[in-house]
Amino acid sequence: MTNSWNDIKNADVILIMGGNAAEAHPCGFKWVVEAKAHNGAKLVVVDPRFTRSAAVADFYAPIRPGTDIAFLSGVMRYLLGAGKIQQEYVKAFTNAGYIVKEGFKFEDGLFAGYDEAKKNYVDRSTWDYEFDEQGMAKVDDTLQHPRCVINLLKTHVDRYTPEMVERICGTPKDKFLKVCELIASTSTGDRSMTSMYALGWTQHTTGAQNIRSMAMIQLLLGNIGIPGGGVNALRGHSNVQGITDLALLSTSTPGYLVLPTDREATYADYMKSRRFKPQRPGQTSFWQNYEKFFVSQQKSFFGAAATKDNDWAYDYLPKFDVPYDALKIIDVMAAGQMNGLFCQGMNIMMAGPNKTKIRNGLSKLKWLVSIDPLETETARFWENHGEFNDVDPKSIQTEVFQLPATAFAEEEGSATNSSRLIQWHWKAAEGPGESRGDIQIISDLRARLRALYAKEGGAFPDPILNLAWNYSDPGNPDPAEVLKDINGYALEDVPDPADPAKLLLRAGQLLPTFGVMRDDGKTSGGCWIYTGVYTEAGNMAQRRNASDPTGKGVYPNWGFSWPANRRILYNRASADAAGKPWSERKKYMWWNGSKWTGPDVPDYAPTVPPDKAVGPFIMNQEGTARLFARTGMPDGPFPEHYEAMDAFIANPLHPKVSRNPVVRVFAADAKSFGTPDKFPIVATTYRLTEHFHYWTKNAHANAVLQPELFVEMGERLAKAKGIQSGDWVEVTSQRGSIKAKAAVTKRIRPIMVDGKPCDIVGVPIHYGFIGLTRKAHPVNTLTPPVGDVSAQTPEFKAFLVDVKKTTPPAQAAATA
Numbered sequence: 001m002t003n004s005w006n007d008i009k010n011a012d013v014i015l016i017m018g019g020n021a022a023e024a025h026p027c028g029f030k031w032v033v034e035a036k037a038h039n040g041a042k043l044v045v046v047d048p049r050f051t052r053s054a055a056v057a058d059f060y061a062p063i064r065p066g067t068d069i070a071f072l073s074g075v076m077r078y079l080l081g082a083g084k085i086q087q088e089y090v091k092a093f094t095n096a097g098y099i100v101k102e103g104f105k106f107e108d109g110l111f112a113g114y115d116e117a118k119k120n121y122v123d124r125s126t127w128d129y130e131f132d133e134q135g136m137a138k139v140d141d142t143l144q145h146p147r148c149v150i151n152l153l154k155t156h157v158d159r160y161t162p163e164m165v166e167r168i169c170g171t172p173k174d175k176f177l178k179v180c181e182l183i184a185s186t187s188t189g190d191r192s193m194t195s196m197y198a199l200g201w202t203q204h205t206t207g208a209q210n211i212r213s214m215a216m217i218q219l220l221l222g223n224i225g226i227p228g229g230g231v232n233a234l235r236g237h238s239n240v241q242g243i244t245d246l247a248l249l250s251t252s253t254p255g256y257l258v259l260p261t262d263r264e265a266t267y268a269d270y271m272k273s274r275r276f277k278p279q280r281p282g283q284t285s286f287w288q289n290y291e292k293f294f295v296s297q298q299k300s301f302f303g304a305a306a307t308k309d310n311d312w313a314y315d316y317l318p319k320f321d322v323p324y325d326a327l328k329i330i331d332v333m334a335a336g337q338m339n340g341l342f343c344q345g346m347n348i349m350m351a352g353p354n355k356t357k358i359r360n361g362l363s364k365l366k367w368l369v370s371i372d373p374l375e376t377e378t379a380r381f382w383e384n385h386g387e388f389n390d391v392d393p394k395s396i397q398t399e400v401f402q403l404p405a406t407a408f409a410e411e412e413g414s415a416t417n418s419s420r421l422i423q424w425h426w427k428a429a430e431g432p433g434e435s436r437g438d439i440q441i442i443s444d445l446r447a448r449l450r451a452l453y454a455k456e457g458g459a460f461p462d463p464i465l466n467l468a469w470n471y472s473d474p475g476n477p478d479p480a481e482v483l484k485d486i487n488g489y490a491l492e493d494v495p496d497p498a499d500p501a502k503l504l505l506r507a508g509q510l511l512p513t514f515g516v517m518r519d520d521g522k523t524s525g526g527c528w529i530y531t532g533v534y535t536e537a538g539n540m541a542q543r544r545n546a547s548d549p550t551g552k553g554v555y556p557n558w559g560f561s562w563p564a565n566r567r568i569l570y571n572r573a574s575a576d577a578a579g580k581p582w583s584e585r586k587k588y589m590w591w592n593g594s595k596w597t598g599p600d601v602p603d604y605a606p607t608v609p610p611d612k613a614v615g616p617f618i619m620n621q622e623g624t625a626r627l628f629a630r631t632g633m634p635d636g637p638f639p640e641h642y643e644a645m646d647a648f649i650a651n652p653l654h655p656k657v658s659r660n661p662v663v664r665v666f667a668a669d670a671k672s673f674g675t676p677d678k679f680p681i682v683a684t685t686y687r688l689t690e691h692f693h694y695w696t697k698n699a700h701a702n703a704v705l706q707p708e709l710f711v712e713m714g715e716r717l718a719k720a721k722g723i724q725s726g727d728w729v730e731v732t733s734q735r736g737s738i739k740a741k742a743a744v745t746k747r748i749r750p751i752m753v754d755g756k757p758c759d760i761v762g763v764p765i766h767y768g769f770i771g772l773t774r775k776a777h778p779v780n781t782l783t784p785p786v787g788d789v790s791a792q793t794p795e796f797k798a799f800l801v802d803v804k805k806t807t808p809p810a811q812a813a814a815t816a
């Protein structure tokens with residue numbers, strides 16, 4: 001989230017699109033209710049299904065799964081055409097006026113630089129600004145230059161007329177225009193819109209660009225950095241934000257630093273492209289501090305073994321050739337190229353796409369370790385469960401180890417929620433039986449691996465032997481000590497750079513802020529963005545002061561929000577270029593003549609005057625936000641609508657480049673995608689409040705509330721196929737088939753797409769062959785093994801199937 005859960009109460013318009021917060025985030029949804037009750041906010045829901053969120057919305061519009069970029073580009077066209085943008089904000093805080101290089105173009109579905117053979121944009125040199133001799137970006141403040149960003153954007157989105165939106169998305173034109181009007185009502189500086197999204201946007205081959213589209217809309221409206229504004233990802237598990245911050249992604253190290261690639265053999269190579277210089281006069285480019293964060297991290301990882309002479313143990317870090325995300329791991333495993341797999345708190349058999357490929361892969365391992373409080377489908381993948389898991393155990397050689405872990409409520413530690421808020425939680429009970437905490441299991445594993453390396457040597461023992469593990473009890477570290485390590489501390493006395501006679505930090509002192517981190521090895525810190533969470537004043541994650549002095553939903557002394565306890569990111573943008581609030585109603589941080597003031601922590605040092613700091617977007621070299629993404633997006637600087645891999649229609653905008661042109665398809669999956677002649681129905685998958693993924697089905701109460709798998713379908717489809725509610729149906733995709741009971745409903749309405757009727761079915765994700773619910777075929781039997789081109793999030797939300805009436809599965813007939 002750019003903003004926070006609490007801040008949603010400040011919104012005037014709430015757009016839930018790409019998520020279903022009432023169902024999947026029922027507790028956080030209270031802030032939507034607050035906004036409606038106390039602020040008169042309008043709730044708008046855009047979803048293929050009439051959801052529990054839609055049920056309490058002021059306005060609902062349907063959409064075909066996988067077409068949000070067309071919808072949102074249509075919104076941008078509307079805003080630009082109607083002049084409903086916050087002109088002054090856009091000029092001051094975005095790259096609207098930046099002049100893009102000659103040669104940049106978009107034609108027939110492709111941006112400049114595409115290589116047909118490599119299926120990639122190999123030459124992205126024109127995806128950039130024109131620079132002057134000093135390396136400063138050229139800007140036309142009058143926004144007149146034909147190649148300045150805003151004019152290129154206008155041309156780019158001009159194709160997304162309301163008629164084209166209706167043709168692609170199936171959203172009736174009048175409903176689309178009503179949504180546009182509601183969104184546009186927040187362009188005035190005294191009103192704001194919040195965007196709440198989750199998997200309905202991320203689980204697509206165009207996932208990251210869905211979210212970018214919304215970021216662009218919020219920038220045009222001046223809604224970033226503003227109370228009740230922002231682009232707000234509603235995260236899933238209680239600590240998934242935390243695990244992402246701490247390097248869940250296969251290509252990053254903690255704090256979103258970058259894991260080296262094998263093209264960066266030396267530390268000098270690695271650092272060459274990472275000392276980011278500002279691209280506007282006087283601008284801050286915060287990543288100029290990269291080396292301080294990186295060196296402090298290496299000191300935290302490797303302690304005394306990381307020295308200036310060995311380039312801070314740079315060689316200890318793995319260098320990757322291609323990203324090893326979950327989809328890649330599954331592919332390597334299925335190719336029989338992997339010996340073993342650790343699944344710690346992950347049920348990959350249920351969670352990953354194309355279940356059959358995953359099961360085949362698990363069967364080819366020598367060993368599998370499941371670290372989990374429960375028995376999972378993954379740990380039991382080799383067991384025969386009739387047609388629900390039709391395998392021959394004798395043919396599977398994989399040795400499975402189950403290490404019973406305690407569950408979160410049986411462990412102490414921190415969890416970071418969607419608001420970037422780090423909160424401590426205490427142990428509620430001891431784990432049962434032989435269960436052990438995750439920290440203890442991993443510590444034990446480290447100790448044994450280390451002993452083996454010490455005894456036997458091996459190819460490269462140094463990183464394991466030298467791994468820092470300075471905890472009082474190395475066999476079972478105290479989580480508080482781990483958080484201190486992540487926060488960082490001074491390794492020796494550090495003099496004040498401003499006055500060398502004074503001491504800035506004494507040896508051993510916990511770091512108060514990442515601002516004091518050093519690139520000379522004098523500080524250690526495991527994750528720079530967390531610095532400040534555990535200082536000499538104590539464990540900030542434990543703070544529980546429930547006061548909100550300004551009533552803006554800030555609660556500055558509750559937990560610790562990274563970075564620097566900032567509750568709204570880019571909050572400097574809540575004031576105009578001169579530092580004056582855009583309006584009294586949305587007043588948040590402002591320049592009072594001598595410092596930045598307001599309820600939050602400002603984006604930069606409070607005494608830097610408005611005219612000395614160019615822009616609030618200090619993580620960008622230009623200091624402004626990007627309507628045109630010069631870096632970072634592998635499928636283009638502007639979002640573009642592409643069909644899902646299982647494409648329902650040929651892309652009306654450019655039928656020859658129907659699907660995302662840079663999508664990664666493994667050779668083994670070349671025939672894994674379906675076409676509408678065989679699979680004429682669009683399918684999507686989703687959650688139910690009554691279950692949490694694949695483990696609450698082990699709890700009796702949840703199993704009773706939602707006992708079995710079903711497939712939701714509209715009345716038109718049911719009628720055409722002679723299906724009634726409660727009938728057994730078979731749902732088939734190019735990957736496989738499942739059986740489920742039909743739930744015929746008015747919640748999925750018939751829509752027209754590109755002149756033909758489009759039927760949609762929805763399948764909940766929770767059911768499998770373990771637990772107290774009725775046995776079922778895992779829904780991921782159906783889903784395609786392909787991910788978003790930026791994040792590799794699987795395309796779980798838009799694929800093609802066929803549906804027919806069928807007989808009950810053998811075991812269901814017996815228990816029915």
Ligand SMILES: Nc1nc2c(c(=O)[nH]1)N[C@H]1C(S)=C(S)[C@@H](COP(=O)(O)OP(=O)(O)OC[C@H]3O[C@@H](n4cnc5c(=O)[nH]c(N)nc54)[C@H](O)[C@@H]3O)O[C@H]1N2
Nearest residue numbers: 018019020024065066198199200236686687689691692693
């Ligand atoms: N009770 C419960 N709560 C949970 C979870 C759980 O398992 N159970 N899981 C947690 C986790 S890990 C996560 S990540 C979150 C997920 O939270 P959500 O993303 O909100 O959950 P989903 O139900 O998967 O999908 C949300 C909605 O996206 C819609 N949708 C599908 N395709 C599209 C599309 O192309 N465009 C648009 N606009 N909408 C589309 C679906 O119809 C569905 O209503 O929930 C968390 N909360």
Ligand SMILES: Nc1nc2c(c(=O)[nH]1)N[C@H]1C(S)=C(S)[C@@H](COP(=O)(O)OP(=O)(O)OC[C@H]3O[C@@H](n4cnc5c(=O)[nH]c(N)nc54)[C@H](O)[C@@H]3O)O[C@H]1N2
Nearest residue numbers: 345346347351371372374405406407408685693694695796
């Ligand atoms: N088709 C389809 N597939 C999907 C999705 C979808 O929308 N559609 N959503 C995807 C998403 S967003 C997610 S997050 C995944 C979820 O996939 P998973 O994360 O794999 O599912 P969970 O069942 O939440 O958690 C896995 C295991 O963690 C264990 N666990 C709980 N607490 C602890 C603990 O403290 N320590 C340890 N070691 N284990 C613990 C649980 O017992 C459980 O077995 O599914 C993904 N798959």
Ligand SMILES: [Mo]
Nearest residue numbers: 235236237240
């Ligand atoms: Mo998730």
